[in-house]
Amino acid sequence: MIAVFRQMRRAPVRVAASVMAIALAIAAIGVFAVPGVGSQTLESIAAEDNLTHLSATTTPFDELPSSIGDLSDVAAIEARSVVVVPLADDELDEIVVIGQPADATINTWRVESGRFPAAAGEVLVSDDAAAATGLVPGDVFDIGATAVTVTGIGDTTWFASSDAIVALPETAEAITGQAGFNRVYAQFTDPSSEALDARVHELRSILADADITYTTFPELLPDGAHPIEEDLTQVSFMIGSLGVVAGIVALVLLASTASAVVTERSRDAAIMRAVGGPRRVVRRDLRRLALVIGGLGTIVGVPLGAIVANVVATMVLEDFAGISPDFAVDPIVVGASVAFGLLGARLVSGRAARRVTRAELASSLRDRDAVPFGSRRMHRIAAAMPLGGLLPRISLRSIARRPARAGAITAQFAGAVGAAVLVASLGTSIVDFNTAELASFNWERVVTPDNPVHPFGLDDERPNDQEAALQVYGWVGEWEVEVFGVGPDTAMIDTTVADGVWIDDASTRQATPVVLAQRFAEQEGHAIGDVITADLAAGPVEFEVVGLHGIRSVALFAPVDALADALGTDGYGNRLWLRGDATAETTPGVPTTTTAVDDLFADDAAARDAILGIFAAIGIIVVAIAALGTTSTVAMSLYERRAEFATVQALGGGRRSIAGLVATELTPLAVVGVATGTVAGVAGAAAIMNFFATANAVELGFTVAWIAVPLAGAAAVATVALIAVGAARQVGGRSTATALRAAV
């Protein structure tokens, strides 16, 4: 430690720069903590709200049947009513009204102010609705014909970001006009994924005995998961992929800094050896110095990394879940960061110390950086190559003289360019995917009921620009699928199939005909003629695969009548697709939402922009660290070579010569870095997109953002020019005599 303080007195700026470089390297690793921090937050909220393991939306019922107690492994089971009510309000078009018994324990609300309703006519308002309307506890307002009193403001995970009120069931019934309940929440002693799958069927059967049916396939949250945790995991994976780039850049930065810390002291080491210090002792001192600087960098870098992780996690959670997380720390990443900082510094400095102390003593005393040129075959080959003029020869041979340094600079250029190309290519691919995702639809607007009802008659006569359909969710094997019930002659879907035929007459088939998304079918091995089973709300339904479609989602197209039969919707659909000037058909008392394709694009664009914003933020972090690393490494290189520069000055070389020397040395490294970074960035983005395509069984496509390459190249050229000019200014800023003296 004393040695470090001495060194700090001697060269405070360089020591501080080394500490900061290592700190930044460690901070970059903080990106890996984003998934952990995000999950920690979500799981903490899930635990706080005592989230359900299974949520089933059902047909209305007065009370849960007594046989519900037969459900296996059940720990708690409760009923709710959840109804969307239209409002004639300037601030809100509609509100979710939740009927919840006072003694409910599952999916509870966090009361932020006031209290939970205790009597009829009292409601607790969600913080989003309160923010939109300005309601506060004590206010009285009307919902339809019902006057209610606000007792509190609160929030809950299940209805996060919703405009909602929660009240006792009788109050809810008064507001909505719907008696009883329509939702079942259940928690189990075994909340594993497999067990929950089994409970879905068991519960369906128990409810069916009491004439209660699922209206949608239940939502499952195995093992205390949060509803958006899976989405977050995927976003986190992308962030983690960028973290790998950040990690590589960090590794190079750590290696070059730790190596430089030791190399800087080559002359000191040589002097220690000259006065009789054993190599082992000298190496130990050098390692200790690097270790202490690495330790200081770790002390600064770990909190910095935690801040990076929390800033990114906050961006993710606020964008995707509307949650502002508390500050959290991922102990595994913290441990890894500490190990990275200390072990990395130890390993790299050990290697550098061996190199420094193994050099021939006389050379070391003469050559302060202990890198005599000519001792290796590569040096001699480089020296024999008459490359260009004298200054270019100096530059290019310097690369051969310090291959590790050159490699570090190249890697840092590659890291920055790779991150830029990767982020840009992911962004371009996501934009293209969003456009392609809706390309299979010919409708321009869709009317959707806000409650799980089926208000659109499938056999009703409609003009050509309107079509009723079904859109439900279910499971095929391990995959959640989107099932579209459409007429065989639909004009609202692009019926072009990649293979097989479009859905046709079910009577000629062994099961209801279905057209599958091609990527999903190929990935799961479903071929034309195969019979697959889709687990829908009403139970398992068999389909015969008749065609493959290029839609960019995990989707099935089935004949709407057959699907309605299977679901028991009595000839009614839950989607009304519109084209041209068609006006939305509404059913009195049934709140619906009409969404234009443009709005879907806008929603997609918003989600995409959120992801891109996060990527861009991480990309900027990576590029900034790479830029700092490059600057630090080049600064070290210039420091080591100050004798050369001073000699060039003494011989009559001006600033331009110095700038030329630096630029000539950096240019090939930058070129290789840009090329390597481009290849790595494209390959990385392709791998990430392919991973997501496989993870989601969706054809995502991949578009390389080639525009990023010339931009990255231009940035690299600008960086080289800036460094070269900066070096020339620094070198030329003092007298040649001073430079020569300092170089000795």
Add this chain to the structure above:
Amino acid sequence: MVNATLESNPLIAPTPEVFGSTAPPLIECRSLTRVWGKGDAAQIAVDHVDLSIASGEMVAVVGPSGSGKSTLGGLIAGLDRPTEGSVVVGGTRIDQLRDQQLARWRADHVGIVFQNFHLIPTLTASENVAMALRFGGQRRGRRGRAREALTAVGLGGKYKRLPSQLSGGEQQRVAIARALVHGPEVVVADEPTGSLDTASGRAVFELLLGIRARGTSVVFITHDPSLAAEADRTVTMVDGRIVGIESNGAVA
């Protein structure tokens, strides 16, 4: 062998007209002062020095460490700028030149030899010598002239050796060849024998004598009184001031 080479090489062969007392001074330092640092930390390295050196004259500068010898040499060589006073070399007031002009002036008019050689480690011997021609704007025949210069200092077979493959004496000879190759009017040699053994030091000094013999002024900074005695004049410095100038045994 070195002397034989000297005589046969036009770069450093003796000229008929050598140092003469009536020749106009090539170098004129007037009230030359160099202060390092500022305020309380200011340190006067060279303190109002007046010195004239004629063309073809070899002046040895001696004095204890820290007496300002190297600083004076740097000022004469245009490596540094005086805090006060002036340096005129060959009619050019070099202390008033701008950075680029001064760099070009060094490339054209001065050769510098350092105690630590200051060779570029990644360039071969001939390439190091050719560097001096490169900044002088000579584009053609650099390699030939560099090899001639190396031959002249006795390194005829070692053009392609890298500095790390040469001994200290050989490296200093490369440095001398580099200082001479562009035919400078002035050579400033800052303790050129300081890092060498006696034989190598002597050989290097002989080379400097040869330079003087062809009419080039030599400022020779040394700690070795025996070598200084062989110069035309010996300037003694203490605490940045000239305390004595000895010429052919007589104090000026």
